[in-house]
Amino acid sequence: MxxxxxxxxxxxxRVPPREPASRPSxxxxxxxxxxxxxxxxxxxxxxxxxxxxxxxxxEHLEHLALVDFRDSEGVERLQKAIQFADxxxxxxxxxxxxxxSVLEDRCLYLREDDVTEGNCTKELLENARETxxxxxxxxxxxIPLVKLEGQKTFLQGSK
Amino acid sequence: MAAVxxxxxxxxxxxxxxxxxxxxxxxxxxxxxxGERAVxxxxxxxxxxxxxxxxxxxxxxxxxxIHAQISSNSKLFxxxxxxxxxxxxxxxxxFDASLPGTLPVLNRRCVEAxxxxxxxxxxxxxKKSLFDRKHYFYADLPAGxxxxxxxxxxxxxxxxSYSLCIDNKMSQMVTKTVRIKQIQLEQDSGKSLHxxxxxxxxxxxxxxxxxxxxxxxxxxxxCGEEAAAAVRELQLILQTxxxxxxxxxxxxLRVDANVSVHHPGEPYGVRTxxxxxxxxxxxxxxxxxxxxxxxxELGNGGTISNETRAFDSKLGFMPExxxxxxxxxxxxxxxxxxxxxQVINIDWIRERLPDLPSVKRxxxxxxxGILPEHSxxxxxxxxxxxCNSRHSNEDGLPEFFENVVKQTQxxxxxxxxxxxxxxxxxxxxxxxxVKESPVSSFLxxxxxxxxxxxxxxxxxxxxxxxxxxxxxxxxxxxxxKEQKLELLQDQKELEQICQAVIDxxxxxVMAIKAGNQKVLNKLIGLVQKKTQGRSNPVLVxxxxxxxxxx
Numbered sequence: 129m130x131x132x133x134x135x136x137x138x139x140x141x142r143v144p145p146r147e148p149a150s151r152p153s154x155x156x157x158x159x160x161x162x163x164x165x166x167x168x169x170x171x172x173x174x175x176x177x178x179x180x181x182x183x184x185x186x187e188h189l190e191h192l193a194l195v196d197f198r199d200s201e202g203v204e205r206l207q208k209a210i211q212f213a214d215x216x217x218x219x220x221x222x223x224x225x226x227x228x229s230v231l232e233d234r235c236l237y238l239r240e241d242d243v244t245e246g247n248c249t250k251e252l253l254e255n256a257r258e259t260x261x262x263x264x265x266x267x268x269x270x271i272p273l274v275k276l277e278g279q280k281t282f283l284q285g286s287k
Numbered sequence: 288m289a290a291v292x293x294x295x296x297x298x299x300x301x302x303x304x305x306x307x308x309x310x311x312x313x314x315x316x317x318x319x320x321x322g323e324r325a326v327x328x329x330x331x332x333x334x335x336x337x338x339x340x341x342x343x344x345x346x347x348x349x350x351x352x353i354h355a356q357i358s359s360n361s362k363l364f365x366x367x368x369x370x371x372x373x374x375x376x377x378x379x380x381x382f383d384a385s386l387p388g389t390l391p392v393l394n395r396r397c398v399e400a401x402x403x404x405x406x407x408x409x410x411x412x413x414k415k416s417l418f419d420r421k422h423y424f425y426a427d428l429p430a431g432x433x434x435x436x437x438x439x440x441x442x443x444x445x446x447x448s449y450s451l452c453i454d455n456k457m458s459q460m461v462t463k464t465v466r467i468k469q470i471q472l473e474q475d476s477g478k479s480l481h482x483x484x485x486x487x488x489x490x491x492x493x494x495x496x497x498x499x500x501x502x503x504x505x506x507x508x509x510c511g512e513e514a515a516a517a518v519r520e521l522q523l524i525l526q527t528x529x530x531x532x533x534x535x536x537x538x539x540l541r542v543d544a545n546v547s548v549h550h551p552g553e554p555y556g557v558r559t560x561x562x563x564x565x566x567x568x569x570x571x572x573x574x575x576x577x578x579x580x581x582x583x584e585l586g587n588g589g590t591i592s593n594e595t596r597a598f599d600s601k602l603g604f605m606p607e608x609x610x611x612x613x614x615x616x617x618x619x620x621x622x623x624x625x626x627x628x629q630v631i632n633i634d635w636i637r638e639r640l641p642d643l644p645s646v647k648r649x650x651x652x653x654x655x656g657i658l659p660e661h662s663x664x665x666x667x668x669x670x671x672x673x674c675n676s677r678h679s680n681e682d683g684l685p686e687f688f689e690n691v692v693k694q695t696q697x698x699x700x701x702x703x704x705x706x707x708x709x710x711x712x713x714x715x716x717x718x719x720x721v722k723e724s725p726v727s728s729f730l731x732x733x734x735x736x737x738x739x740x741x742x743x744x745x746x747x748x749x750x751x752x753x754x755x756x757x758x759x760x761x762x763x764x765x766x767x768k769e770q771k772l773e774l775l776q777d778q779k780e781l782e783q784i785c786q787a788v789i790d791x792x793x794x795x796v797m798a799i800k801a802g803n804q805k806v807l808n809k810l811i812g813l814v815q816k817k818t819q820g821r822s823n824p825v826l827v828x829x830x831x832x833x834x835x836x837x
Contacts, residue, residue: 192603194424228417228606236611238629241359241396244366245380252376252384252492262375263489266426268481 345548345585347578348555349514350506351465353521354499355531356475356539357400363474363498364391364434371537375491383496385429390609395631397472397498398441400530402615402636404500405442405470407524407643412633414615416441418472418607426488427477429495434607440471441613447504448645449520450663451513460659465517466505475499494538500531506545506555510578511571518542518567523644523666535566542570546577548585556581557591651685655692655699664707683721684711687728694732697739705735709749713756725758734763744823746815747772775821781814784822785830788813799835807831 186197197203249262258265359369367380382389405412417439420432445467453461477495479488502521508514522540525533533540547558561577564570581591616622618634642650648662665685688706692699710731714724734755738748747767754766767773775781788810789796798806807828814827 188602192423229608229611231608231611234611235629236393236613238395238398238631239361239366239392240628241361241394242366243361243368245361245382246367246378248379248381249374249376252379252381255384255386260487260489262377263480263491264376264426266479266488266490268483268486268488 343550345582346551347509347546347548347581348506348558349508349510349574349578350545350558351502351504351508351514351517352543352545353502353504353518354475354541355404355502355521355525355533357397357498357500358529358531358539359394359396359400359498361394361396362496363394363397363472365389365496366392367496369497370493371539373493375489376493378493379495383429383492385431391434391607393610393613394498395628398613398615398631399636400498400528401441401470401472401500402631402633403528403640404502404525404530405445406633406637406640407528408442408445408447408467408470408502410442410445410467410470412442412615413439414617414620414633415439416471416613416615418610418613420605420607422603422605425476425479426490427479427492427495429477429492432603433474433476434610435473435501436471437604438606440469441615442470443468445470447517447521447524449513449516450659451516452660460663463508463513463516465507465513468503468505470503471501473499473501506547506558511574514542514544514574515567515571518570519667520644522567527641527644527647529641535564538565544570544574544577546574546581547591548578548581556585557593559591559593647685651688655689655703657699657703661703661707665703668711687721687724690728691732691735694729695735695739697735702735705731709752713752726752726755730755730763737763737767741774741823743767743772743774744821746824747774747821771819772821774823775818781818781822781826782830782834784814784817785827785834788817789831789834796835807835 186203189195190197197206253259253262253264256264356369357363361367362369362380362383365380365382367383368378370378380389382391402412416436418434419437421435421437422432424431446464447467448462448464450460450462453459475494475497477490477492479490481488504517508517518540522533522535525531525540531539535541542564544561544564545558546561547556549556559577559581561573564573584591615631615633617632621632622630644666648659648666651657651662651665652659665688668684684706687710688699688703691702691706695702710724710726713719713726714721731752734748734751737743737751738745743751750770750772751763751766754761754770755763761769792810792813795806795809799810810831811824811827814822814831815824
């Protein structure tokens with residue numbers, strides 16, 4: 129299974145162990161990578177510089193996943209998670225097509241265009257804590273993430 | 288901008304017939320009136336604007352992302368109904384509400400609609416396409432992701448051809464093409480109603496999961512007019528295919544425009560996205576406004592910033608694990624032992640495609656010898672009707688025209704004038720569809736026959752038409768007799784009247800003899816008056832000229 133495309137992005141500027149051409153992929157990367165310092169192969173936490181993840185990418189991730197990397201421990205944990213996932217690169221996948229799903233050889237079932245469901249408003253609304261006249265109620269729009277002043281300091285490695 | 292506004296303020300059909308100035312912005316009339324600013328599309332279609340210095344032209348670049356709601360009974364991945372305006376959350380299945388344990392099941396009709404559309408737009412249909420999840424958080428997206436076809440969509444590399452008039456008169460039409468990058472199947476989201484007063488959002492999931500075709504176009508266009516023309520043609524094609532009803536006002540066709548400007552020879556500028564466009568008129572207006580705004584901003588030394596591009600990133604995608612690849616077949620690759628209902632054959636669909644609008648237009652021109660722009664107007668007006676009524680593809684104006692032609696001796700080239708000028712203006716005035724017209728094709732043909740046989744003048748014919756329009760059930764002949772509109776057949780009587788008019792208008796006669804031919808029209812008018820419109824103007828002119836030269 130291919131991991132979330134996050135992984136590649138976060139490894140800002142690093143050179144993978146193999147040539148990219150040997151790993152055929154269905155991804156359509158635009159090719160622009162976030163700027164970051166060049167990295168060495170993972171050989172232990174002591175050799176890895178503290179900031180692998182640029183501020184822009186981090187903010188973007190936070191926005192997308194609604195996760196708050198509030199402190200340096202959070203960022204560190206993220207970087208460790210990426211390192212952990214990088215172990216996958218140790219497998220030689222030369223000439224192997226990426227697999228999306230173990231179902232890839234199955235037939236995709238096609239349904240006839242008939243109306244067979246719906247009309248269960250009451251049931252659906254029962255699940256909601258709050259409703260207004262058969263509408264679900266949600267907070268107003270997406271609440272913008274507060275950019276903490278301290279956050280940038282952590283990322284600049286001032287700890 | 289005033290000219291652009293004037294242009295787009297008219298009805299959709301009017302854009303084509305009453306174009307005053309193509310993309311021209313008068314100085315001082317725009318939102319940022321400042322000195323001489325002429326923005327005009329040149330003959331090659333590139334738009335040039337003179338900046339403050341008048342030396343550095345800007346080239347605008349416009350690309351469109353279009354979402355067309357698929358016309359189907361049920362949704363893309365579930366069996367709940369697709370319908371506009373129903374009680375909130377009544378057309379929602381457990382899958383649409385993203386309840387745990389539910390799975391997507393692909394609707395065959397939606398796939399066929401996408402294949403039809405791809406074929407009609409000259410795309411390569413991918414025999415194997417994949418589904419992905421695009422993750423983002425929003426209240427009307429209960430699953431937290433949208434199932435789409437980002438990586439390998441169902442159709443790629445197509446083109447859309449559309450027509451534009453290149454001058455102010457409707458006389459010269461030019462064909463342009465915009466490339467289609469891809470067409471992909473994806474889910475629609477629900478609807479959010481923002482209640483700022485109570486600081487909450489109300490969510491209706493009726494639309495969640497409805498099938499969409501996203502059409503991504505390359506940035507081959509240069510101004511609002513081109514964008515509007517391309518969308519019109521696309522709308523017409525979709526309606527002809529029946530793959531989408533494409534009514535913008537009902538959200539069945541949503542257009543986002545990407546706009547940027549750059550100097551010739553330099554790389555493309557930063558693009559901004561214009562969203563929430565709900566009519567074709569507004570599309571043209573909004574695009575031109577944005578182009579103008581960017582030119583102003585850059586001209587003043589500012590920069591263009593883009594805040595919505597975050598959505599567009601490559602992050603947040605993963606393959607949809609619950610759906611295997613979508614496999615399509617053609618005549619050669621048809622599997623032997625599969626249930627027919629499970630097989631979609633591209634060639635079978637291709638054979639059954641209806642005549643596309645461009646083909647229909649050409650056929651009309653070829654068969655009847657009418658001008659391309661008339662053929663265009665016939666179909667465009669029908670399209671407007673389709674947009675305003677729920678019944679697409681009704682027999683309409685083109686069929687009416689053909690029926691009249693069948694029943695009259697008048698040449699189609701002349702009949703078309705009566706259809707487009709007279710009949711159409713009545714229909715518009717009274718907001719009627721062709722089906723509702725009190726004047727049937729039979730009646731109109733009858734009237735035109737009288738005209739053709741020279742039993743009445745064209746002025747009289749117009750009068751009769753006005754009477755017929757009242758729908759009192761009289762035939763043209765009866766009306767003619769009632770109102771005594773028959774042309775005077777007695778040549779002698781006509782000559783006498785002509786002579787009388789000449790005798791009574793000494794000044795005009797002198798002017799004509801001195802060389803002012805225009806005054807002749809006045810005399811003709813006077814003869815018409817005397818005969819109560821019952822004289823043949825051509826004949827009258829001949830007689831008068833003959834007498835005056837004696």
